[in-house]
Amino acid sequence: MTQQNNSRAGILLMIAATVVFALQDGISRHLAGTYNTYMVVMIRYWFFAAFVIALAARAPGGLRAAAQTSQIGLQVFRGVLLAAEICVAVFAFTVLGLIDTMAVFICYPLLVAALSGPVLGETVGWRRWSAIGVGCAGVLIILQPGVGVFNPWAIVPLISALMFALYGLLTRYAARKDSAATSFFWTGVSGAVAMTLVGMWYWEPMASSDWIWMAVLSVCGVLGHWLLIKCYEMAEASAVQPFAYFHLVWTSILGISIFGESLRPAVVVGAALVVSAGLFTLWRERRQS
Structure with a gap:
């Protein structure tokens, strides 16, 4: 992949x-609220x-070149882990809603920073640990474990974020030997095989109108990944990654306007802390690189 260093386009x-990913989340919530998550x-x-x-x-080199890897176990595990994470995230949409789920899930860059030491052997300085601490405080504000009756389902998006962070770290680890094309190939193929082995037992009839939504969901998934590929062709990841937080903005708009969700003050304050800590972590990574 040849990078063009066009930051504005990126x-x-x-x-x-x-x-596109926010639309995907909204459609996933709609379908998973009616049909089994595994099938969707x-x-x-x-x-x-x-x-x-x-x-x-x-x-x-075709398919043979893309599938060539010396760490097949790692690649398959990555793909299965991402598929499982998507199932957990979609389930969280149905029990918590889009806004609360995404407000907690956006802490995953901080989890990546925290786990990069034990998983990849990278050095995590006191500044990053401070940012991680601020992000954790933001998550606690969102979850409000000490206020009233704590909703145990609030842990679900945190589990999803942890799984996604681990997936990101394993992708980084796999990149030491495999190309991005190989990792992308095994992500899709192994995830599809794993979900078929599970989802075929939960098949249920789908209304004609919902098949249209299913088709739109599938197109969104493909289009979203294509846009990301083109994005990283145009600019460095460190330059564009902060704008990934717009995902929370669009998801919140969908949650409020379509699904009638409310934006709690605790979510706004907590999410602001998490985003600020995440942006600081990205800035530190960019400065050190």
Whole structure:
């Protein structure tokens, strides 16, 4: 992948990707509220797998080059872990709503920073640990464990964030030997196989109108990943990654306008702390690199 270093185009593509992913979240919540989560994620993965296979087939060397890896166990585990994380996130949408789920989930960059030491052997300085502490305080403000009756479902998006952070770290680890194309190929294929093995036992009839939503969901998944690929072709990751937080903005708009959710003051304050800590962490990474 040849980078063009066009930051403005990269930022616009990242913002477009967050819009598409927010739509994907909203449709996922709608479908998973009516049908089984495993079935919804399984069908979504079929389209995703078809997309990565088509990309690999068009690349130099074809499918054989994309599938070539010396760490097959790691690659398969990564793909299965991401599929499981998506199931957890979609389930969280149905029990907590879009806003509360995303407000907690956006702490995953901080979890990546915290786990990069034990998983990758990277050095985490006191400034990053301070940012991680601020982010944790923000998550606690959102969850409000000491106020009234604590909702145990609030832990679900935190588990999803932890799984996604681990997936990101394993992707970084796999990149030491494999190309991004190989990792992307195994992410789609192994995830689709895993979800088919699980989801086929939960198949249920779907209304004709919902098949349309399912098709839109699948297109959003493919389009979102394509936009990200183009985004990272245009600009450095450190330049565009802060704009990934727009995902929370669009998701909140959908949650309020379509699903009738409310924006609690605790969520606003907590999310602001988490985003600020995340942006500081990204800035430190960019400065050190």
